[in-house]
Amino acid sequence: xxxxxxxxxxxxxxxxxxxxxxxxxxxxxxxxxxxxxxxxxxxxxxxxxxxxxxxxxxxxxxxxxxxxxxxxxxxxxxxxxxxxxxxxxxxxxxxxxxxxxxxxxxxxxxxxxxxxxxxxxxxxxxxxxxxxxxxxxxxxxxxxxxxxxxxxxxxxxxxxxxxxxxxxxxxxxxxxxxxxxxxxxxxxxxxxxxxxxxxxxxxxxxxxxxxxxxxxxxxxxxxxxxxxxxxxxxxxxxxxxxxxxxxxxxxxxxxxxxxxxxxxxxxxxxxxxxxxxxxxxxxxxxxxxxxxxxxxxxxxxxxxxxxxxxxxxxxxxxxxxxxxxx
Amino acid sequence: xxxxxxxxxxxxxxxxxxxxxxxxxxxxxxxxxxxxxxxxxxxxxxxxxxxxxxxxxxxxxxxxxxxxxxxxxxxxxxxxxxxxxxxxxxxxxxxxxxxxxxxxxxxxxxxxxxxxxxxxxxxxxxxxxxxxxxxxxxxxxxxxxxxxxxxxxxxxxxxxxxxxxxxxxxxxxxxxxxxxxxxxxxxxxxxxxxxxxxxxxxxxxxxxxxxxxxxxxxxxxxxxxxxxxxxxxxxxxxxxxxxxxxxxxxxxxxxxxxxxxxxxxxxxxxxxxxxxxxxxxxxxxxxxxxxxxxxxxxxxxxxxxxxxxxxxxxxxxxxxxxxxxx
Numbered sequence: 001x002x003x004x005x006x007x008x009x010x011x012x013x014x015x016x017x018x019x020x021x022x023x024x025x026x027x028x029x030x031x032x033x034x035x036x037x038x039x040x041x042x043x044x045x046x047x048x049x050x051x052x053x054x055x056x057x058x059x060x061x062x063x064x065x066x067x068x069x070x071x072x073x074x075x076x077x078x079x080x081x082x083x084x085x086x087x088x089x090x091x092x093x094x095x096x097x098x099x100x101x102x103x104x105x106x107x108x109x110x111x112x113x114x115x116x117x118x119x120x121x122x123x124x125x126x127x128x129x130x131x132x133x134x135x136x137x138x139x140x141x142x143x144x145x146x147x148x149x150x151x152x153x154x155x156x157x158x159x160x161x162x163x164x165x166x167x168x169x170x171x172x173x174x175x176x177x178x179x180x181x182x183x184x185x186x187x188x189x190x191x192x193x194x195x196x197x198x199x200x201x202x203x204x205x206x207x208x209x210x211x212x213x214x215x216x217x218x219x220x221x222x223x224x225x226x227x228x229x230x231x232x233x234x235x236x237x238x239x240x241x242x243x244x245x246x247x248x249x250x251x252x253x254x255x256x257x258x259x260x261x262x263x264x265x266x267x268x269x270x271x272x273x274x275x276x277x278x279x280x281x282x283x284x285x286x287x288x289x290x291x292x293x294x295x296x297x298x299x300x301x302x303x304x305x306x307x308x309x310x311x312x313x314x315x316x317x318x319x320x321x322x323x324x325x326x
Numbered sequence: 327x328x329x330x331x332x333x334x335x336x337x338x339x340x341x342x343x344x345x346x347x348x349x350x351x352x353x354x355x356x357x358x359x360x361x362x363x364x365x366x367x368x369x370x371x372x373x374x375x376x377x378x379x380x381x382x383x384x385x386x387x388x389x390x391x392x393x394x395x396x397x398x399x400x401x402x403x404x405x406x407x408x409x410x411x412x413x414x415x416x417x418x419x420x421x422x423x424x425x426x427x428x429x430x431x432x433x434x435x436x437x438x439x440x441x442x443x444x445x446x447x448x449x450x451x452x453x454x455x456x457x458x459x460x461x462x463x464x465x466x467x468x469x470x471x472x473x474x475x476x477x478x479x480x481x482x483x484x485x486x487x488x489x490x491x492x493x494x495x496x497x498x499x500x501x502x503x504x505x506x507x508x509x510x511x512x513x514x515x516x517x518x519x520x521x522x523x524x525x526x527x528x529x530x531x532x533x534x535x536x537x538x539x540x541x542x543x544x545x546x547x548x549x550x551x552x553x554x555x556x557x558x559x560x561x562x563x564x565x566x567x568x569x570x571x572x573x574x575x576x577x578x579x580x581x582x583x584x585x586x587x588x589x590x591x592x593x594x595x596x597x598x599x600x601x602x603x604x605x606x607x608x609x610x611x612x613x614x615x616x617x618x619x620x621x622x623x624x625x626x627x628x629x630x631x632x633x634x635x636x637x638x639x640x641x642x643x644x645x646x647x648x649x650x651x652x
Contacts, residue, residue: 157483164590164607165600236613264490270596273605274491281490287562 004031005253006120008110010068011244012040012127013050015084015226019311020126020244021051022215025058026314030252033113033121034064036106039077040127040172042088044070045101047127050088052097057215061099068106069130072173080168083229090225092218107134114145121145124251125180126152126244128169133176136183143185152247153177154191154265154278156299161234162276167192170267171276178267181278181297188298189265190247191278194257198242198307202227211316219315245311250300254310258302261289265297330357331579332446334436336394337570338366338453339376341410341552345637346452346570347377348541351384352640356578358386359439359447362432364394365403366453366498368414371396371427373453376414378423383541387425394432395456398499406494409555416551418544433460440471447471450577451506452478452570454495459502462509469511478573479503480517480591480604482625487560488602493518496593497602504593507604507623514624515591516573517604520583524568524633528553537642545641571637576626580636584628587615591623 007030011017024030035055037047048067055061071077085091102109110131114121123146125132132149136142153169154177155161162171170177181187200223208220227238234241249255265280280299284290333356337343350356361381363373374393381387397403411417428435436457440447449472451458458475462468479495480503481487488497496503507513526549535546553564560567575581591606606625610616 157485159483159607159609159611161609164609165603165605234612266599268594268596268598268600270594270598270600272594272596272598272600273592274594274596274598274600274603277491277600277603277605279491279599279603281485283485283487283490285485286560 002029004029005122006031006033006117007122007124007251008034008036008113010036010038010106010123010125010127010131011047011051012038012042013047013054014041014088015090015222016242016244017041017126018050018054018089018222019219020248021054022058022219023245023311023314024248024252025060026317027252027254032063034066034109036066036068036109036131038068038106038127038131039070039079040169041080041084043077043079044068046088048101049097052099052101053094056097056099057218064102064109066102066104066106066109069134072128072130073175078172085225090222092221106131107138110135111139111142114142118145120147122147122251123149124248125149126247128172129176129180130173133179136179143183146185148186148188149180150188150190150247150251151180152190152195152244154189156191156193156278156280156282156301158192158196160277161192165274166276167278170278174267174269174276178269181265181267188250188300190250190300194300194303195243195246196241197305198246198303199239200242200308201239204308204312207312208315216315242308242311246303246307249307249310255303255307257300258304260298260300262295262298263289263292264294265299328355330355331448332357332359332443333448333450333577334360334362334439336362336364336432336449336451336453336457337373337377338364338368339373339380340367340414341416341548342568342570343367343452344376344380344415344548345545346574347380348384348545349571349637349640350574350578351386352643353578353580358389360390360392360435362392362394362435362457364432364453364457365396365405366495367406367410369396369403369405370394372414374427375423378425378427379420382423382425383544390428390435392428392430392432392435395460398454398456399501404498411551416548418547432457433464436461437465437468440468444471446473448473448577449475450574451475452573454498455502455506456499459505462505469509472511474512474514475506476514476516476573476577477506478516478521478570480515482517482519482604482606482608482627484517484519484522486603487518491600492602493604496604500593500595500602504595507591507593513622514576514626516576516626520626520629521569521572522567523631524572524629525565526568526634527565530634530638533638534641542641568634568637572629572633575633575636581629581633583626584630586624586626588621588624589615589618590620591625
């Protein structure tokens with residue numbers, strides 16, 4: 001039996017962060033060693049409370065949750081209540097969790113766990129990259145201590161969502177994103193190019209509602225707000241992209257991308273109209289992406305577009321498996 | 327009978343510029359009132375000589391050719407001999423033309439012709455936009471004097487070619503491109519998204535060689551160098567993109583794009599990795615591009631991918647029609 005893959009998830013919970021966490025909690029091959037939170041979909045403190053709520057639903061309140069950056073280094077924090085609801089969880093207004101966040105700051109927790117388990121921790125970042133960049137400043141050897149970094153973020157051949165050029169996680173802290181992509185560790189970037197093609201539908205939502213566990217009832221209910229947003233602003237119909245869950249499944253090793261070249265990738269940190277754009281050198285697209293000097297990031301451009309089925313399968317099985325683990 | 331469409335072509339001749347000029351000279355519905363040249367594929371003076379050579383081949387040495395900008399306003403001029411040959415025409419090393427360029431600077435000629443024929447001149451720019459921007463500085467009313475501007479340039483959902491983010495014409499003078507796109511006149515942008523999908527093959531080249539006129543023998547011979555470049559650096563096989571001819575056919579009204587939303591479009595004029603990127607707001611792509619505030623440019627994202635056949639048809643008929651005109 002292969003050993004479990006140990007993950008730290010850095011997130012801004014968030015509707016799709018909640019789905020990603022529940023997906024990972026139902027994964028028999030994954031051990032979630034900690035969750036750290038950052039501003040983004042909601043503020044970092046609400047994100048921590050939402051994370052604790054999700055862990056409680058899954059019977060996994062043993063997993064530590066640490067609060068991290070409340071803004072980027074420029075003092076800015078663009079939140080997204082119009083996407084995720086004012087409570088970050090689709091205006092479901094759940095009761096307060098029975099547990100509380102760890103007193104340890106997120107970046108310190110990341111560094112401590114990486115030092116305690118050198119070479120075995122996978123980092124999954126599904127919010128702005130401020131905590132990871134701060135951890136790199138705290139521990140310059142972090143790239144040697146971590147096994148792999150998977151980031152949900154960016155837009156390469158797909159338009160941005162925060163601006164015409166930039167995806168929200170990267171746009172929220174372009175300087176941190178540049179530092180993370182350039183740190184010299186193995187990075188997989190899961191941009192909108194892939195996530196916008198893995199789509200949850202009303203049929204998926206009904207399946208979740210019918211599964212009958214508290215966790216699936218919760219996931220079904222938070223999708224209402226998410227579909228509202230996607231119908232109004234993006235797709236013109238009630239379906240939604242699987243951003244964070246797809247990145248989680250790739251980090252867990254469950255989904256093998258169809259197209260994921262390793263290419264030179266940078267972030268626009270200027271203040272022009274491209275601020276926060278992820279500039280990946282995909283000019284080799286006509287020749288199956290030949291090896292490239294300066295290639296630093298594995299960029300997931302395509303998956304097989306069946307992930308949302310896998311996600312719902314997993315979520316429907318999740319409570320049982322979570323109890324086995326507990 | 328509809329009146330002819332009057333075009334001024336601003337170009338950096340260049341293999342595909344030569345094809346575009348010959349295409350337009352064979353168009354019974356187009357009157358080419360002048361050609362102006364700019365640095366880009368080759369230097370502005372060589373571009374003028376090459377243009378005179380092409381006009382001579384088509385029996386149209388009556389059309390004035392004026393030399394324009396020899397660099398952008400930063401004093402830079404990135405030329406592309408590795409694409410177009412050291413002579414700009416595929417190292418065919420043609421003899422000097424029998425005619426000479428006009429003494430009038432390109433931008434002044436553009437302004438003069440626009441003033442003489444208010445509302446009827448179409449500008450087709452298939453090189454860096456320095457001459458058009460200079461003309462806008464000389465005559466701030468130019469946008470009201472010109473019927474339409476068509477620009478070959480940019481890359482939206484397609485990677486750049488000068489850099490990972492930027493197409494060469496825009497990258498060669500981002501400040502000028504920004505000025506041209508923002509000038510308030512009707513602009514159609516024909517980016518790599520469209521031009522890379524309209525492809526000339528060796529079969530087309532053979533057809534041109536077999537047509538038997540001096541002009542088609544010339545077009546066949548200049549394609550050798552172009553295919554060399556595209557085989558080595560882009561496609562891995564002997565075929566080439568129809569950048570400038572496609573823009574010419576769209577400016578002439580011969581090709582109706584399949585997808586060409588009018589969207590807010592800007593140019594990155596910073597000095598980061600996105601310098602020269604065309605940032606077009608195509609976030610409406612999932613809802614058929616609803617009307618957008620600030621929409622300033624018609625961006626051709628797709629054509630029907632049959633243009634190269636039309637181009638070769640036209641070039642094979644061109645000498646005859648050119649002689650009829652003369």
